[in-house]
Amino acid sequence: xxxxxxxxxxxxxxxxxxxxxxxxxMDEQGKREVRRASLAAVAIPGHQVPFGSREMPVxxxxxxxxxQVTLAVGGEDDTVKVIDQGDEEGVNAVNLRRLxxxxxxxxxxxxxxxxxxxxxxxRIPEDRMRVGQTLVLQVPxxxxxxxxxxxxxxxxxxxxxxxxxxxxxxxYEELAVGGMITTGASYPVMVxxxxxxxxxxxxxxxxxxxxHSEHLTILCHGRDKKIYAVPPHTPVAPVVFxxxxxxxxxxxxxxxxxxxxxxTYLVPVQGGNFLCSDVxxxxxxxxxxxxxxxxxxLAPQQYYPDAARRQSLRTxxxxxxxxxxxxxxxxxxxxxxxxxxxxxxxSLKVSGLTKVYPGSWGSSExxxxxxxxxxxxxxxxxxxxxxxxxxxxTVMRCIIGDETASAGEVRLAGLEDGRRNVFDLDLSARxxxxxxxxxxxxxxPSHGLDMGISAGGNIAERLTAAGWRKYHEIxxxxxxxxxxxxxxxxxxxxxxxxxxxxxxxxVQIAKALATDPKVLLLDEPTTGLDASVAAxxxxxxxxxxxxxxxxxxxxxxxxxxxxxxxxxAMVMHRGQVVETGLTDQLFADPHxxxxxxxxxxxxx
Amino acid sequence: MSYAGGNRGGTEAIVAAEAxxxxxxxxxxxxxxxxxxxxxLPEAVDRVMGEAGLWDEETAAVAFLQAAGDSAEAVHxxxxxxxxxxxxxxxxxxxxxxxxxxxxICSAHRSPDGPQLLGSTVDYSPRLLRRSGEPDPLPxxxxxxxxxxxxxxxxxxxxxxxxxxxxxxxxxxxNLLSPHSxxxxxxxxxxxxxxxxxxxxxxxxxxSRSALLSAMALAETGALxxxxxxxxxxxxxxxxxxxxxxxxxxxxxDLSVRHPHTGEALVIGQVRMxxxxxxxxxxxxxxxxxxxxxGYGLALGHNERKAISMAALDSAAHRIRGTAxxxxxEQSIMLTLDGLAANGFLEHLKMPHYVTFRSMMERAEAxxxxxxxxxxxxxxTREDYAE
Numbered sequence: 001x002x003x004x005x006x007x008x009x010x011x012x013x014x015x016x017x018x019x020x021x022x023x024x025x026m027d028e029q030g031k032r033e034v035r036r037a038s039l040a041a042v043a044i045p046g047h048q049v050p051f052g053s054r055e056m057p058v059x060x061x062x063x064x065x066x067x068q069v070t071l072a073v074g075g076e077d078d079t080v081k082v083i084d085q086g087d088e089e090g091v092n093a094v095n096l097r098r099l100x101x102x103x104x105x106x107x108x109x110x111x112x113x114x115x116x117x118x119x120x121x122x123r124i125p126e127d128r129m130r131v132g133q134t135l136v137l138q139v140p141x142x143x144x145x146x147x148x149x150x151x152x153x154x155x156x157x158x159x160x161x162x163x164x165x166x167x168x169x170x171x172y173e174e175l176a177v178g179g180m181i182t183t184g185a186s187y188p189v190m191v192x193x194x195x196x197x198x199x200x201x202x203x204x205x206x207x208x209x210x211x212h213s214e215h216l217t218i219l220c221h222g223r224d225k226k227i228y229a230v231p232p233h234t235p236v237a238p239v240v241f242x243x244x245x246x247x248x249x250x251x252x253x254x255x256x257x258x259x260x261x262x263x264t265y266l267v268p269v270q271g272g273n274f275l276c277s278d279v280x281x282x283x284x285x286x287x288x289x290x291x292x293x294x295x296x297x298l299a300p301q302q303y304y305p306d307a308a309r310r311q312s313l314r315t316x317x318x319x320x321x322x323x324x325x326x327x328x329x330x331x332x333x334x335x336x337x338x339x340x341x342x343x344x345x346x347s348l349k350v351s352g353l354t355k356v357y358p359g360s361w362g363s364s365e366x367x368x369x370x371x372x373x374x375x376x377x378x379x380x381x382x383x384x385x386x387x388x389x390x391x392x393x394t395v396m397r398c399i400i401g402d403e404t405a406s407a408g409e410v411r412l413a414g415l416e417d418g419r420r421n422v423f424d425l426d427l428s429a430r431x432x433x434x435x436x437x438x439x440x441x442x443x444x445p446s447h448g449l450d451m452g453i454s455a456g457g458n459i460a461e462r463l464t465a466a467g468w469r470k471y472h473e474i475x476x477x478x479x480x481x482x483x484x485x486x487x488x489x490x491x492x493x494x495x496x497x498x499x500x501x502x503x504x505x506x507v508q509i510a511k512a513l514a515t516d517p518k519v520l521l522l523d524e525p526t527t528g529l530d531a532s533v534a535a536x537x538x539x540x541x542x543x544x545x546x547x548x549x550x551x552x553x554x555x556x557x558x559x560x561x562x563x564x565x566x567x568x569a570m571v572m573h574r575g576q577v578v579e580t581g582l583t584d585q586l587f588a589d590p591h592x593x594x595x596x597x598x599x600x601x602x603x604x
Numbered sequence: 605m606s607y608a609g610g611n612r613g614g615t616e617a618i619v620a621a622e623a624x625x626x627x628x629x630x631x632x633x634x635x636x637x638x639x640x641x642x643x644x645l646p647e648a649v650d651r652v653m654g655e656a657g658l659w660d661e662e663t664a665a666v667a668f669l670q671a672a673g674d675s676a677e678a679v680h681x682x683x684x685x686x687x688x689x690x691x692x693x694x695x696x697x698x699x700x701x702x703x704x705x706x707x708x709i710c711s712a713h714r715s716p717d718g719p720q721l722l723g724s725t726v727d728y729s730p731r732l733l734r735r736s737g738e739p740d741p742l743p744x745x746x747x748x749x750x751x752x753x754x755x756x757x758x759x760x761x762x763x764x765x766x767x768x769x770x771x772x773x774x775x776x777x778x779n780l781l782s783p784h785s786x787x788x789x790x791x792x793x794x795x796x797x798x799x800x801x802x803x804x805x806x807x808x809x810x811x812s813r814s815a816l817l818s819a820m821a822l823a824e825t826g827a828l829x830x831x832x833x834x835x836x837x838x839x840x841x842x843x844x845x846x847x848x849x850x851x852x853x854x855x856x857x858d859l860s861v862r863h864p865h866t867g868e869a870l871v872i873g874q875v876r877m878x879x880x881x882x883x884x885x886x887x888x889x890x891x892x893x894x895x896x897x898x899g900y901g902l903a904l905g906h907n908e909r910k911a912i913s914m915a916a917l918d919s920a921a922h923r924i925r926g927t928a929x930x931x932x933x934e935q936s937i938m939l940t941l942d943g944l945a946a947n948g949f950l951e952h953l954k955m956p957h958y959v960t961f962r963s964m965m966e967r968a969e970a971x972x973x974x975x976x977x978x979x980x981x982x983x984x985t986r987e988d989y990a991e
Contacts, residue, residue, distance in 0.1 A: 023732055023741040057730040085714070095728045102730075102742045141845050150841050173889065182887040184846075269715045277714075452889070495889070 025103040026071050030054045034072035034227070038218055041229035046191025046236075047159070048142055053225035063096050063121060065222030066138035070100055070119045073134065073218075078106045081115035086123040086265070086277035093121070110280050122185070124206040126264050126281035127290070128298055129215040131232070137200040142221035142228070144188040144198040161428050164196050167239055168464035169450075173457045175244060175471060176493050179313045184249075188239045191230060196239070205248045205265045208300045210236040241471035244313065247305040259285035263299035313471070316489050322480035326547075334518045334549075335378060336411060336418025344418065346375035347551035348399075348519045353408035355394050355575075368394040370575045372408070376519070381545055381552035383562030383569035383583055385598060391575040392555045396523050399553075400440050401430040412437060414518045435465045439512035443524035445504035448511065451497035455482055455507045458496060462514040481510040485540060502533035506540065513544065520545075522554045526561055538564050559602035563587050571595045629670060641665040650876070650905025651675060655943055656682035657803060657822050659875045659904055676824070676947045683944055686803065693861040696869050697799075700879055700902075701767045703855040710771050711849040712883055718768020723854065771850030772881055772898045782886060782895040784922065807938045809931075816921055816937055820914040821902060824943030831936060832913035835920060842929050847916045850881040850898065854906050878903045882915035888923065897923065 030052075037051035056064040074080060082097040084090030088110045096119065101108050109115050112127040119136040129135055145155045148166040158164065167188060174181050185201035189210065199207060200219050210217060210230050217230040230236055240246045255262045257273045259282045266274035276282035284290045336344040353372040359365040369391040376382045384392040398405040399422075410422040414437040422430065434440070442448045449458045459478035460468075468474050482492055485506040491499070496507055505525065512520060525541060526534035542565060545552055554565045562569050563583055570580040571594065579592045590596045642649060642665045653664045656679045664682060671677035707723025710716035722728070732741045744752065775781040800815035802822060811819070820828060835842050856876050860869040880901040887893045899919025901911040917937065924930035940946070 023730075025730075025732075057732050059727075059731075062727075091722070091728050095730070098742065098745065098748060099730050101745055101747070108745075108747060146841075147844060150839050152839075177889065178893055182885070182893045184885070267714045270717065275714065 022103055022105055025057060025099060026054055026068060030068070031072040034068050034220075037227045038069060038073065038229065041218065041227045042216070042231045044195070045231055045234045046189075046195030046197040046228060048226040048228045050225055051227050053220075053222045056222065057099060058095065060223040061140060062092055063119070063138040063222075065220030065227070066119050066121070066136045067096055067099065068222060069136045069218050069220045069227065070117055071103055073136075074100070074104050074106060074117050076105045078104065078116045079109050079114050080104070080106055081109050081112060081118045081125075082120070083118070083123060083125070083278075083280075084121045085267075086125075086281075087279045089279065090121075112280060122201055122203070123265070123277060124202055124209045126276070126278040126295065127284075128294060129209075129213065131214045133215040135215055135217045137202065137217060137219045139198065139200040139219050139221035139226075140223075141186065141198055141201075142219070142224045142226040144186075144196045157428075159195065161431070162194060163431070163465070164190075164239075165461055165465035167196060168241075168469075169453065169457050169461045171239065171241065172460040172464070172471065172474060173453055175241075175313045176454060176456055176475065177314075179310045181240075181244075181247070190237050190239060192234050192236075195228075197228060197230075197236075199236075203249055203265055204238070204246070204303075205250075205300060207236070207238050207246075207248075208303070209298070212236075241469060241474075243470045243472050245306070245309060246303050248300045248303040250304045252304075256282060256285075258282055261285055263296050263301065314493075316479050316492055317476065318480045318483050318489070319476050322476045323483070325477075326480055326484050334413045336413040344413075345377045346418075347378050347413045348553070349375040349409075349411045349418065350395070350399065351409045351411075353395055353398055353410065354406045355391075355398055355403065356406045367575045369398070369405075369572075372572075372577055374570060374577075374580075376551040376553060378518070378549045378551055380568070381554055381566040383566035384553065384555045384572060385557065385559055385562045385569055386572035387557055387598075389574075390557075390572040392557075392572045393523060394575075395572075396440075396521055396553070396555050400434070400438070400521060401427070412519060414438075435462065436515040437517055438519045438521070439515075439517035440521045441505070441508050441512050441523065441525050443527050445496070445501070445508045448508045449496050449504065452495060454493045455487060455496055455499070455510075456492045458507060459511050459514050462511050466515045477514070478510075481514055482507070484544075485510040500533075501529050502537055505529065505537050509537075509541065509544070513548075516548075517550070519551045520553075522552065522565070524556050524561075525554070527556070527558070541565060557598075559587060559598050563602070571598065629672070636669060638662060638665045638669060641669050647906060648673070648675060651825055651907055651910075652678045652682060654904040654907050654910060655679045655822060655824055656686065657904075658682050658686045676943055679824075679943055680947070693864070695872075696860045696862065698857045698859060698875075698877075700853075700857065700877075701770070703767060703853060703857050703877075703879070705767070705853060705855040706876075706906075707852070707854040708768060709849065709852045711852075712771055713774070716768065716771060717774065718766075770881065771883065775850075775883070775896055775898070780894070780896050782892065782897045785896070785898040809935060809938060811934055811938050813918075813922070816934065817900065817902070817914070817918060819938050819941055820917060821904070821910075823910070823914075823937075823941035824946065825907060825910045827941050827943065827946065828917070829909050829913045831941065832917050835917065835933075840929075840932075842920050842924055842933055847882045847884050847899075847919065849912060849915075850883040851879065852908055852912065853879045854908070876905050878905070878907050878911040880908070880911035880915040882912065882919050884916075884919050884923070886923075891923070 033052055037049045041047065041049045053065060054068060056067050058064055058067060070080065080097065080100050082088065082093045082100065084092040087093065097108055100106070100119070112118065112125040112129065115133065117134045117136060118125060118129065119138070121138045124135065143155055145158055145167065148170050149155050149158065158166070171181060185203050186198055187204045187207060189197050189199050189207060191197045199210060212233050212235060213230070214232055216232055218227065219229065220227045238246045249265065251266070254266050254274045256264060256266060256276045257269070258275060261276055261282065264276045264278060264281060267277045269275050281290065334347055336346060336349070338344045351373045353369055355369040357366040357368055372395050374382060384395060386392045394403065397403040399410050405423055408423065411418045411420070412422060412433070415422060415433065422433070425433070440448060450461070456475060456478040459481055460474050463474050463477060479489055479492060483489060487503060487506050487510070496504055499507065522541070526537050529537060538561065545565065552565070554562055556562050566583045568581070569583040569586050570577050571586070571592065572578065573594045579586065579590070579595050586595060587599055590599050642661055645668070648668055649661055649664045652668055652675050653659055653661070655675070656664070658664070663685065664678070667678040667681040667685070668675070671681060705721055707725065708719065708721040710720060730742055734741060772781055772785065776786055794810060794812045796812035796814050800812055800818055802815070802818045836845055854876065856874045858871045859873050859875055860871045862868065863870055882899040882901070883896050884899070885893070886895050886897055897919055899915040899917070899922070901914030901918060903910040903914065921930065921933055921937065924933065
């Protein structure tokens with residue numbers, strides 16, 4: 001085409017536009033921003049890309065996000081299909097199609113095969129979408145973690161670290177309590193094995209259609225200002241345990257009363273009958289204008305619900321292998337590698353740990369821990385004893401990562417053979433350490449447990465964080481652990497908030513040992529319990545430590561606890577270590593006056 | 605103006621401020637009649653009546669006009685007016701199923717019993733500004749013209765005049781409605797024989813269901829929507845986004861009172877109202893996932909935003925009754941949603957406060973005199989802790 005011809009055509013087009021002006025719904029800068037965000041979303045499948053979502057002439061929640069995407073990626077040459085619940089005649093579809101066609105000057109269609117862009121609310125068309133087509137899904141809730149976490153910042157962290165164990169725990173809880181998953185539409189999916197994604201509330205029926213699809217899917221939440229995408233040929237999998245079948249919506253014997261289809265997504269109508277939700281497909285079936293064989297293959301028949309398979313999910317049992325795994329060398333000894341390549345004797349080494357709380361109005365500077373150093377070998381237990389305020393708990397919190405130390409080093413044999421200072425790790429890496437390397441039992445069980453979920457679910461949280469994905473294995477391991485800490489198994493599915501203090505502490509211990517950590521920190525593990533209950537927990541801990549090649553630090557104000565559990569001990573007073581030695585010797589022959597007072601208190 | 609100088613209006617300035625407002629108001633009233641307000645701004649009038657708790661369209665239009673379109677001020681005028689009225693009788697409970705429908709939407713079912721009656725609404729129209737004299741920015745396209753033509757060609761179907769079945773009845777017939785929603789009994793177990801009238805009685809906690817519903821029916825619409833939205837997207841959410849609208853209805857119902865002598869119920873007039881049933885799946889821990897629960901909302905006049913947010917919050921309030929979160933929510937509903945209370949407290953900040961402020965200043969000065977700086981707060985050491 002010559003330049004003159006192009007100019008002529010531009011003049012002609014401009015003239016045509018003058019005659020029938022189109023409303024401007026969105027300015028060019030806005031469209032460009034949506035396109036840029038869409039490209040970013042395609043580049044990182046399933047990741048929510050924030051964008052400056054503009055206000056549209058439809059209510060936020062009526063597809064203002066999907067509308068922006070369609071207006072930004074579409075043009076005059078496109079053919080747009082708009083559906084709501086699978087229906088072109090739905091109020092939302094009619095409204096949006098009118099706006100899109102008016103603003104883009106493009107053609108509209110009901111036929112999925114003709115469409116270049118399909119904008120949809122709640123459905124993916126029954127017909128297979130093909131190469132080159134774009135599916136735009138309107139999203140009412142973009143955050144798949146919202147139901148387990150209300151904090152936006154925490155959700156962001158969980159996505160950044162791919163820390164999705166809470167979603168798995170929610171699944172575990174539903175299976176353990178009700179024998180099935182109750183999530184209806186908006187079932188969470190993993191995209192490209194990396195990001196957890198809310199697939200807009202398409203029914204579970206449609207989820208397999210996102211997996212390795214030929215078309216591009218762009219999902220947009222206008223209200224929350226997020227765009228995300230599933231590019232063609234991307235793996236998309238519903239979040240489901242390896243050994244529990246995913247289920248789609250299906251009522252046995254149901255069929256469309258108009259077209260007779262049995263392999264489509266059906267919605268109930270009056271009189272107990274059903275209709276195809278996809279009106280176009282239903283009409284084409286009646287006109288014999290479909291490839292029934294291809295559709296039957298596409299229909300998710302392998303996921304039809306089967307109540308018979310659910311029965312075993314609530315049973316509780318402990319297998320012998322699980323039981324043995326707990327007692328026979330659950331943890332192998334692990335020591336650090338020295339600079340010269342020789343094995344060191346310790347699993348945990350703390351050097352020069354210092355914590356200073358700065359002063360502020362109304363409070364003066366406090367040196368909570370000054371230059372504290374010690375190491376612990378496998379199968380060894382070290383006690384840290386002191387009154388409240390002596391700094392012992394501060395030392396513990398700095399090692400765990402609940403507080404930031406002012407100075408010092410902590411090394412773990414389980415972390416790069418002890419060559420890396422734990423304090424040099426970022427928060428994310430420190431959190432990961434606590435999954436399998438470094439476990440804690442807190443004085444207050446609510447710090448270590450989620451009181452709103454079951455005993456089994458609390459253990460499942462640690463196991464799923466460590467990558468366990470088989471429901472029955474998780475359940476069996478949790479049962480074995482609970483049996484070992486003497487929690488009655490018929491209470492395994494009760495929420496921990498209903499448990500007594502001693503029982504909660506036993507659950508916390510079971511959770512701490514779930515992944516066979518190499519280092520265990522016990523912070524006043526029996527404080528706050530009745531004397532007889534405390535004695536029982538202490539006996540249990542003594543047995544568990546004896547069974548394991550685990551390095552243990554026990555923090556307590558009570559010399560009798562330290563004496564029951566540890567081989568060596570150090571005494572802390574006002575942030576300083578004032579005396580160290582073998583626990584029995586310290587107890588029998590304390591040198592410092594302060595230690596003598598502690599011993600006297602334990603003897604009284 | 606002596607206000608700025610002395611921070612005390614003085615009688616003369618107060619009278620002048622009122623006169624200035626009255627002068628502007630006369631200008632308004634000359635150009636805009638009560639009838640025009642009723643005809644052109646019915647949604648504003650309805651909202652004001654609902655928040656005021658007084659059904660009188662003409663009086664509400666007068667208030668709206670006098671308040672220069674400030675709905676909070678109009679509500680205030682109507683509430684104050686209500687205090688001047690003697691209560692001659694208490695109405696009988698209205699029968700919502702005898703409603704004459706203007707509009708009825710059921711979102712939860714493709715083809716519910718009775719019509720999806722869209723009525724008069726902007727829900728389905730593009731929100732494009734349209735100045736007078738300019739052409740329609742989005743004229744009907746071929747598709748819409750065809751639809752309109754076929755609608756004209758079709759003889760409109762006659763529907764018998766009856767009230768469609770409520771969606772909760774449909775759920776109940778299919779054994780899917782929770783017993784609590786079916787009976788309407790207060791989940792807290794509080795006695796609730798008579799509707800709690802917040803115009804005559806103080807707020808008391810714990811509140812019965814009827815008191816919670818009354819507080820929401822009277823609530824400032826924006827505050828109620830805000831609380832509902834916060835409960836969904838806020839950091840302390842107590843409901844989720846899975847609420848489905850079983851019914852939204854707008855229509856007219858008869859109002860009747862008992863004759864003082866004969867004891868017979870007599871219809872004394874009609875009110876328009878908006879009603880909503882919000883359906884939620886009982887899939888939280890401890891609930892029966894084989895059932896749905898229904899929350900209820902009702903607002904005077906046409907106010908779908910209020911009815912829907914009220915129904916969703918009613919549902920949430922009953923699901924979490926008796927928990928710490930439920931107690932918090934109950935207090936928020938009962939004590940923070942009333943527009944007159946909230947706006948009044950805000951307005952009071954504009955009054956002179958120099959006596960109390962003087963008292964605070966004296967304490968600040970005293971603190972300076974005795975101040976002891978924090979011990980050892982060298983900034984270079986502080987940086988280490990801020991990691």
